[in-house]
Amino acid sequence: MGKVKCECGHVNPNGTVLCESCGRALTEKAKKEKLADMRYEGSARRSQTYNKTIIDKVWNFFSSVKVGIWIIVLLLVAASFGTILPQEFYIPSNVPAETYYEDVYGTFGKIYYMIGFHDLYNSVWFSALIAALGVSLVIASLDRFVPLYRALKNQRVERHESFMKKQRLFAEQKGALHDSEIERVKEELAKKRYKVRVENGALLAEKNRFTRWGPYVNHVGLIIFLFGALLRSVPGMYIDELLWIREGETLQVPGTNGAYYMKNNGFTLENYEAGEDPEVFNEAIDRVGTVAKNYQTDAVLYRDENNELPGAKPDLAKVQEDSIQVNQPMKFDNFAVYQTSFRQNEMKAMQFALTNKETGEEFGEITIDLFDQEKSYELGNGYKVELRGFYPDFDGFSESGEPISKSPLPNNPAFLFNMITPETPEGEMSFAQIQNTMEPLGETKYKMAFKNLETRDVSALTIRKDLTLPILAAGGIIFMIGVIQGSYWNHRRLWIREKDGQIYVAGHTNKNWHGLKREIGSVLDQTFIPVPEDRQKD
Amino acid sequence: MDLAGISSTLLEAAFFFYLMATFLFGGAIRQKGLRDGEGLNRWGKLGIIVTLIGFAAQLGYFFTRWAAAGHAPVSNLFEFTTFFGMMIVGAFILIFFIYKTAVLGLFALPVALIIIAYASMFPSEISPLIPALQSHWLAIHVTTAAAGQGILGISFIAGMIYLVKNIDQSVSTKKTKWLEAVMFFIVSVVAFILITSGFSLADYKAEFEYIDKEDAAAKQEFTIPALVGPHEGTLLTEGKMEPLADMPAFINAKKLNTVLWSLIGGVILYVLIRVLTRKRVAALLQPFVRNVSSDLLDEIGYRSVLIGFPVFTLGALIFAMIWAQIAWTRFWGWDPKEVWALITFLFYAAFLHLRLSRGWHGEKSAWLAVVGFGIIMFNLVAVNLVIAGLHSYA
Numbered sequence: 001m002g003k004v005k006c007e008c009g010h011v012n013p014n015g016t017v018l019c020e021s022c023g024r025a026l027t028e029k030a031k032k033e034k035l036a037d038m039r040y041e042g043s044a045r046r047s048q049t050y051n052k053t054i055i056d057k058v059w060n061f062f063s064s065v066k067v068g069i070w071i072i073v074l075l076l077v078a079a080s081f082g083t084i085l086p087q088e089f090y091i092p093s094n095v096p097a098e099t100y101y102e103d104v105y106g107t108f109g110k111i112y113y114m115i116g117f118h119d120l121y122n123s124v125w126f127s128a129l130i131a132a133l134g135v136s137l138v139i140a141s142l143d144r145f146v147p148l149y150r151a152l153k154n155q156r157v158e159r160h161e162s163f164m165k166k167q168r169l170f171a172e173q174k175g176a177l178h179d180s181e182i183e184r185v186k187e188e189l190a191k192k193r194y195k196v197r198v199e200n201g202a203l204l205a206e207k208n209r210f211t212r213w214g215p216y217v218n219h220v221g222l223i224i225f226l227f228g229a230l231l232r233s234v235p236g237m238y239i240d241e242l243l244w245i246r247e248g249e250t251l252q253v254p255g256t257n258g259a260y261y262m263k264n265n266g267f268t269l270e271n272y273e274a275g276e277d278p279e280v281f282n283e284a285i286d287r288v289g290t291v292a293k294n295y296q297t298d299a300v301l302y303r304d305e306n307n308e309l310p311g312a313k314p315d316l317a318k319v320q321e322d323s324i325q326v327n328q329p330m331k332f333d334n335f336a337v338y339q340t341s342f343r344q345n346e347m348k349a350m351q352f353a354l355t356n357k358e359t360g361e362e363f364g365e366i367t368i369d370l371f372d373q374e375k376s377y378e379l380g381n382g383y384k385v386e387l388r389g390f391y392p393d394f395d396g397f398s399e400s401g402e403p404i405s406k407s408p409l410p411n412n413p414a415f416l417f418n419m420i421t422p423e424t425p426e427g428e429m430s431f432a433q434i435q436n437t438m439e440p441l442g443e444t445k446y447k448m449a450f451k452n453l454e455t456r457d458v459s460a461l462t463i464r465k466d467l468t469l470p471i472l473a474a475g476g477i478i479f480m481i482g483v484i485q486g487s488y489w490n491h492r493r494l495w496i497r498e499k500d501g502q503i504y505v506a507g508h509t510n511k512n513w514h515g516l517k518r519e520i521g522s523v524l525d526q527t528f529i530p531v532p533e534d535r536q537k538d
Numbered sequence: 539m540d541l542a543g544i545s546s547t548l549l550e551a552a553f554f555f556y557l558m559a560t561f562l563f564g565g566a567i568r569q570k571g572l573r574d575g576e577g578l579n580r581w582g583k584l585g586i587i588v589t590l591i592g593f594a595a596q597l598g599y600f601f602t603r604w605a606a607a608g609h610a611p612v613s614n615l616f617e618f619t620t621f622f623g624m625m626i627v628g629a630f631i632l633i634f635f636i637y638k639t640a641v642l643g644l645f646a647l648p649v650a651l652i653i654i655a656y657a658s659m660f661p662s663e664i665s666p667l668i669p670a671l672q673s674h675w676l677a678i679h680v681t682t683a684a685a686g687q688g689i690l691g692i693s694f695i696a697g698m699i700y701l702v703k704n705i706d707q708s709v710s711t712k713k714t715k716w717l718e719a720v721m722f723f724i725v726s727v728v729a730f731i732l733i734t735s736g737f738s739l740a741d742y743k744a745e746f747e748y749i750d751k752e753d754a755a756a757k758q759e760f761t762i763p764a765l766v767g768p769h770e771g772t773l774l775t776e777g778k779m780e781p782l783a784d785m786p787a788f789i790n791a792k793k794l795n796t797v798l799w800s801l802i803g804g805v806i807l808y809v810l811i812r813v814l815t816r817k818r819v820a821a822l823l824q825p826f827v828r829n830v831s832s833d834l835l836d837e838i839g840y841r842s843v844l845i846g847f848p849v850f851t852l853g854a855l856i857f858a859m860i861w862a863q864i865a866w867t868r869f870w871g872w873d874p875k876e877v878w879a880l881i882t883f884l885f886y887a888a889f890l891h892l893r894l895s896r897g898w899h900g901e902k903s904a905w906l907a908v909v910g911f912g913i914i915m916f917n918l919v920a921v922n923l924v925i926a927g928l929h930s931y932a
Contacts, residue, residue, distance in 0.1 A: 039895065065895040069888050076884040083874040083921070090873075104751055104788050121872045240868075272666045280542055280606050284665035295669050326669035327865050338867040339669075462867045472869070476856050483851060487844040511844070514637070514837050 008160065013147070015049030018042025020154040023163025035535065036166035038508055041155075043147035063143035068136045075129050082120035085112050134226045141219045152209060157199040159495050161504050167495075169507035169517065171530035177201055177498040181527055185496065188523045194494070202497035212510060214486020221479030228471030239335075239465040246346065247456040250302070250316075255463050256335065259307045261316055265298040267342055267457035295339050297324045297459040301332060324461065334465050341460035347410045351452040352432060354385060354419055357445060363421065365451055370410040382422040385448070389416030394433065401440075403431070419446045492516050496529060505532045541606035542664060548599035549620065553654055555592025556627065559585050560647040566640035567826055582640040586631070589643060593631060596624045607664045610677035614665060615922060618680065619657030622918065625688025626650040629842065633692050637838055641830045646695045652727055659734045675861035682853025683879070687914050689846030690886065696839035697907030699827050703835070704901060707821040714818060720908060721819035725811070726804025730796070733803050737762045744778035746771040751787040758792055765798050766791050793923055836900050839907050840893060847886050854879040878917035885910050 002014040010021035017030045018041065025031040025042075036042065047063040050056045061067055085105060088097050097118055101109035116123055164170060182203055186196045194205035232238045241254035245264040253260040270293040274282045277293070285291055302316035322330040329336040349369045353362045364379035368387070376386040391405040394414035398404050403414060413434075418427040428444035430437055437447050492509045505524070509516040517534060524531045566582035578586075600621065603611040611617040630646040667676070698720070705713045743759055748768035750756040758768050767773075767781025768791040785791040808819070815822055858879065859869035870876060889906045892898040898906065 065891050069891050069896070072884050072888045072891070076881045076888070079877050079881055079884075082872065083877050087872055089871075106786070106788075277666060278608065280664045281666040283663040284661075287661065287663065288665070291666050292668050293666065327673045329864065329867075336867075340867065464867050466863075469863070469869075472859075476859070480848065480852060480856065483848045487848050512837065512841060514834065 010154070013044040013150070015044035015046075016042065017044070018151075018163065019160075020151045021156045022158070022160040023155075024160045025162065025166075033166065035168055036163065038167070040144055040148050041151035043151040045143050045147050047143045059139055059143070062132075062136045062139040065140060068133075068140055071129060071133045071136055075133065078120065078126055078129065081117055085109060085118070087121065088118045130226065134223060137219045137223050137226075141216050145213075145216045148212065152212065155204075157197045157204040158202040158497060159204075159506075161497075161499055161502075164495055164497070164504045164506035167506035167508055167532075168513070168536050169520070169532040169534055171505045171532040173503050173530040174501060175498075175503050175528060176501065177496070177503055177529070181529065182496070185523060185527060185529065189494070192519060192523065194492075203495070205494040206492070208489040208491050211485055211489035212491050214482050214484070214489075216482070217485055218479045218482025221475050221477070221482055223475075224478060225472055225475030228468045228475055231468045231471065232466070237467045239463065241463040242340065243461045243463055244343075244458055245297075245461060246348075246458045253301075253335075253337075253463055255465065257307075258314075259304060260319075260332070260335075261302040261304060261314065262337070262461070263300040263302070264459055265300060267344075267459045268294060268296040268298075269342065269344065269457075270294040270296075295326055295342060297339055297342075297461065298322075299324050299330060299337070299461075301330065301337075334467060336464050338462040338464065339459065340462040343458040343460075345455040346458050347413060347453060348456045349454040350413065350434070350450070351454075352385075352415075352417075352448040353451050354379060354383060354421070355447050355449040357447050362449070368415070370413055382420075382425075384420045386418040386420065386427065387415060388418050388429070391415070415448070416440075417448050419444070419448065421446060490515060492519070494520055494523075503529060505530055507532050541602050545599050545602040545606060546662075548595045548602065549654075552592045552596035552599060552624075553651065555588050555595060556647050556651050556654075559588040559592060560644060560651070562588055563640045563643035563647065564826070567644060567829060578638055578640065582638075585640060585643055586634060589627065589631060589634075589647065593624070593627050596620075596627070600624065603664065609667050609671075610681065611664075612680040612684070613667055613671055613676060614660070616657050616660040616662045618684065619660070619918065620654055621681065622684045622687060623650045623654035623657065625684045626653065626691045627688075628685070629689040629692045629846070630695070632689070632845075633838060633842055636841070637834065639830060639834065639838070641699060641827055642692070642695060642838065644826060645699055646692065649691070649695060649724075652724065652731070655731045656727060659731060670865050673861060673865060675857065675864065679853060679857040679861050682849060682857055684853070686846050686848075686850025686853050687918075689842050689849055690914060691846075691911055692842035693839040693846070693907040694911030696835045696842065697904035697911075699830065700832060700835040700839065700901065700904040701908070702820050702823045703827040703830065704832055704904075705820065707818060707824055714820065716905075717820045718818055722804060722808050725808045725819070726800045729803030729807050730800035733762060733799050734796075742778075743775060745774040747774055748772075748791075749787060753787075760792055760795065762796065762799055764791070764795055766795050768792070790924075832900065836903060839903060843886060843889060843907070843910075847890065850886070851883055855883055874921050875917065878913070878921050882910070882913050882917060885913055 004012045004014060004016055004026055006012060006019035006022060006024055006026060008019060008022040008024065010019055012020050012026065017027050018024065018036060019026055020041070020043065023036075023042075025033075025036070030036065030042065045063070047060045051060055085101065091097060091100050095103075097113060101113040101118060103109075105112065112118060120126055165172075179201070182198060182201065186198065186203065186205075189196050189205040192207070194207045196203060196205045198204075239255035243251060243254055243262070245251050245262065247264050247266050250261055250263040252258055253262050272281055272285055272291045272293045274285050277285075281291075298321075300321045301319045303319050305315040305317050306312035307314075319332060320330070324330045324337055324339045326339050329338045331337075347370055349367050351365050351367045353365045355362050363381075363383045366377040366379070366385055368374075368377075370392065373387055373390050376384055378384050389403065391403045391414040392408055392410040392412075393406040394412045395404050395406040403416070415432045417430045417432060419430060420427045424445060428446055429439070429441045430444055430446070430448050431440050432438075432448045432450065434450055434453065437449075490509050490512045493507065495504070495506045497504050507516055507520050513534065521531050562581055562585035566579055566585055600611060603617075612621050626646060627650045630642060630650070634642060701713075701717050705711075705717055707714060738761060742761055742763065744764060745757060745759045746764070746768050747755060747757055748771035750769070757774075758771075763779040764773075764781040765783075767784050769785055769787040769789075771781065771784055771791070773780055781791075785794060811819060811822075858876065862871065862876075863869040889903075889910060892906065893903055
């Protein structure tokens with residue numbers, strides 16, 4: 001790589017526009033400009049210097065802020081398209097997406113589905129846009145940070161007058177600078193927390209240079225965040241499972257490879273009640289009807305001590321007991337367990353009494369666990385009930401007369417009983433539902449009278465592990481530090497020097513020129529040094 | 539009087555003070571905006587004092603309501619929008635003490651007033667928190683996000699003043715038309731407030747029975763006459779207006795009806811202003827902003843984005859993600875409100891980059907600030923009311 005030597009003797013990297021040391025313009029274009037382009041201190045950026053190889057061209061493409069802005073705008077427009085209709089993961093899970101969009105939203109919905117906008121955020125092209133943003137962040141930051149850092153580090157106190165003349169804030173005046181004057185200004189500037197350097201009678205006051213690094217720090221934060229998001233697809237980093245667990249049940253916690261078990265000790269749903277809850281809520285409760293107050297699963301977590309032994313029965317040791325509520329997940333071992341959903345009053349067991357139809361006399365009750373039925377139930381004294389058929393989700397009879405069960409869930413249980421009594425040793429068949437009995441094989445003397453129904457609630461718990469969270473948090477914190485660092489301070493500089501009986505004063509800030517003007521004004525007010533004027537005023 | 543009563547009185551007081559301060563700032567604008575050695579005149583000083591009193595009253599409303607409810611009053615559209623209005627005033631006060639420009643108050647306070655009036659169109663009783671909202675993050679996330687939006691709102695105000703001042707009103711151009719479109723939108727919001735309050739005072743209620751999008755029978759009560767009615771709807775209340783047309787099931791006819799009324803009301807109001815004054819609305823406002831420096835307005839706009847952007851990011855994205863991880867099991871789920879917060883973030887990121895390296899200062903920057911605020915308002919209004927999602931609490 002070539003070097004450019006300035007008249008002042010400083011050797012600059014190839015492509016430098018303004019000498020890092022004295023500020024002289026080094027290119028023909030820069031020499032002609034009225035105001036110097038100070039954005040990156042006229043430093044040598046790779047993207048502005050090389051454009052030969054394919055690597056140069058890729059580098060130059062992604063280092064361009066214009067390209068970066070285009071990526072941002074494309075991303076935001078694309079993201080908005082995904083909110084026109086609900087995304088696939090928000091539509092009811094019991095209907096297929098193929099038909100849902102057309103059924104509910106008509107032709108527009110059909111097109112929306114066909115072009116893939118129903119799952120826009122997982123599409124390849126959307127991911128590609130995010131990836132492009134990541135690449136742009138890295139390259140654009142490197143292209144600027146390194147030369148800017150060099151330029152600010154190498155700047156010298158005594159700037160060439162051509163550099164000072166091309167600053168936005170500038171003034172010149174015939175006269176001489178006295179040491180006492182410089183001392184006074186230096187003191188004033190120090191009070192305003194400037195770092196002041198004086199060399200050969202020239203003065204450079206600078207403050208808040210760190211704010212110039214803000215953009216690069218926040219870009220690093222963003223890159224870390226995007227990297228963290230990428231890590232989610234690495235096996236073991238991320239687990240997302242749903243566990244439906246009934247009251248009283250103990251189930252393996254999915255995603256833990258059988259290491260943990262969970263017991264549901266009961267689900268609670270509470271609503272706000274006028275009278276019980278603070279009076280101020282009455283009006284709202286009145287208007288809306290029911291307002292939910294609490295969804296809670298009382299859960300016990302167990303560890304399986306035999307998990308490592310193949311074939312061994314689980315040996316459960318209690319780890320912790322917790323009330324899982326919305327906003328208060330149970331936590332263990334990088335896992336969090338959330339109260340996500342529930343189903344109330346699922347049927348658990350039914351009770352029937354063997355009854356003489358004529359006399360109404362009962363000969364004992366049986367309780368059928370809908371999840372664990374027995375083949376026959378002994379009632380003593382020669383009375384016995386055999387369960388010939390169980391249809392948990394009864395849905396009528398087939399053409400051949402067989403009862404049909406729609407699903408294995410006990411939503412509408414029906415039973416085919418064979419009732420054996422001393423009077424009817426061969427047995428009589430009875431088909432029983434909750435409020436209904438049938439006699440499919442002819443009239444019977446006995447019946448199974450429905451007595452009682454036991455129900456329980458089912459909790460849906462989300463089991464989540466996300467090891468990328470610390471990385472995302474780090475990215476977020478670094479981003480915030482960077483964005484605050486860059487936004488809430490201004491990098492301000494003031495140059496004062498005398499050359500050949502002429503006093504030159506120039507000021508520069510990366511933003512908030514009004515603030516700089518006020519500050520310089522108050523410092524130079526009582527001196528013979530001219531106050532620099534804004535040459536870009538409207 | 540109980541705490542809730544004191545609270546709503548304080549809000550009314552704040553509204554009144556903001557209104558008064560607007561007129562005081564109106565009297566102050568003969569003064570130059572730039573700090574060219576000139577201090578604030580008496581009107582300007584009075585204006586900011588009354589604004590501060592109003593702000594204190596609204597803070598009083600906020601904390602007494604907090605005490606009465608037992609939770610931060612930012613849990614539904616009424617409470618959030620009111621708070622957002624307060625944050626615009628707060629951001630204005632902050633920027634005012636940096637730049638001392640009275641004309642900013644003349645525009646910022648009316649915007650805050652309209653927003654607070656808009657808020658009061660929603661049910662305003664104190665409501666209990668559903669389980670998902672029972673968290674300290676409610677106060678932390680929502681207030682920070684609203685503060686960020688309020689500060690970003692000031693860049694919109696500065697941008698509007700810049701455009702009103704600098705767009706040539708002697709000829710009709712694309713620019714004057716777009717600026718009038720923004721004015722029309724503001725007029726329509728005023729029309730919405732007038733129409734809703736009018737029919738509410740008259741206690742208008744018309745109930746409909748209709749078929750909803752799950753093919754089930756449902757009922758809906760209209761509080762303003764139905765220009766458009768719900769899907770296969772039948773009017774149950776006697777003597778009320780029959781809709782001119784029925785809507786398909788996936789369109790919420792009640793909301794569309796409100797939008798239609800606002801637009802029609804907006805057109806009438808706007809045309810009335812134009813016919814009576816024979817001037818564009820922006821041209822009417824132009825004399826008020828003549829004295830302020832464009833350069834200063836540009837800096838105020840940029841500065842408020844610089845101050846507001848980090849606050850918004852912290853509140854609307856970072857705190858939002860932390861709470862979403864706790865309440866909804868995941869920090870990000872592409873819920874419409876989340877997406878629009880991201881869009882706002884991306885938009886202002888683009889704004890900053892355009893300014894920084896493409897030199898979009900002055901007028902271009904002012905237009906961007908207007909669009910940015912449009913996105914914020916879209917996220918507040920449309921995403922809550924039109925695009926249903928997890929954030930539809932109103």
